[in-house]
Amino acid sequence: MKTVKNYLSSILLVFVLLIIWEIGARVVNMGFILPSPTDIIVKLWELKVVLFVEHLPATLGIILIGLLISVCFGVGLAVWMSLSETVERTFYPLIISSQTIPIIALAPIFVLWFGYSIWSKVMVTVLITFFPITVNTYDGLKRASKDYKDLLLTMGANRKDIFFKLQVPACSPYFFSGLKVAVTLSVIGAAIGEWIGSQAGLGYFSRRMMTQFDGAGVFAPIVLLSAVGIGLFLIVVIVEKNILKWRKFD
Structure with missing residues (x-):
């Protein structure tokens, strides 16, 4: 109940x-360009079997595989950079540079390399989600208190103790902040990949409806994609609150 009150203004x-x-769409009366919210809801209901059974699982598979790869390699690289200045100087500029390349320009290249398989879409998702996870985790590892580190050293702690007892707890909030950004971006990455080249998925279905000038059909999978992004974000928030019980949440 308290959560609802906190976000009452946003809901309104x-x-x-x-x-x-709704009113604007009714006045314009051009459903193939601007469908009303009620038209979209009706279309979602009409296409519920196709969207939820055929295309939603395909998109979820891309998102989850892409996120898993990004988390494994992103956290691993962040830890490696935090342990070695040479590695940090080598890889950090490359990570930043990777975000200056338009994703929409690389998506067709991935299709050329991997064809219409799931991996062309996964690569787009990885490229767009890898950055926030890696950078946030690395920043968290580097922000571990030097005073606490010195204290642990005087108490006989070794490098392993400092990493697991100081750096990991210190970087955990940063990791989850990066993950919350990544899960929302993963939906965008999957949709872009499916839009460019795919035979299934919500992004593919939206593009197919566009060729048929079905405005409500274009918006219906987009609404579902948005719901997936919100749902994944809330899952990360719940996991964060359960794991970081020591941290104060408003």
Whole structure:
């Protein structure tokens, strides 16, 4: 109940915007360009079997595999950079440079390399989610208190003790902050990959509906993609609160 009150203003704003959208769509009366929210809901219901049984699992598979790869390699590289200045100087500029390349330009290249398999979409997802996880985790590892480190050293702690008892707890909030950004970006990455080249998935289905000038059909999978992103974000928040019980959450 307290959570609902905290976000009451946001809920009201969304409700007002939906009403304005509904009225505007009815006045324009061009459903193939601007469908109303009710038209989209009706279309979601009509396509529930196709979207939820055929295309949603394909998109979820891309998102989860991409996130798993990003977490494993991102955290591993962040730890490696925190332990070696040479590695940090070698890889950190490359990580930053990777984000200056437009994802939409690389997606067709991945299709050329991997074809229409799942891996072309996974690579797009990895490229877009790898950065926040790696950079945030690395920043967290480097921000471990030097005073605490000195204290542990005077108590006879070795490098392993300092890493697990100081650096890991210190970087955990940073890791989850990066993961919350990554899960929302993963939806975008999967949709871009499916839009460029795919035979299944919500992004693919939205593009197919566009060729049929079905406005509500274009928006229906987009709404579902948004719901997936919100759901993944909330899951990360719940996991974070359960793991970092020592941290104060508002």
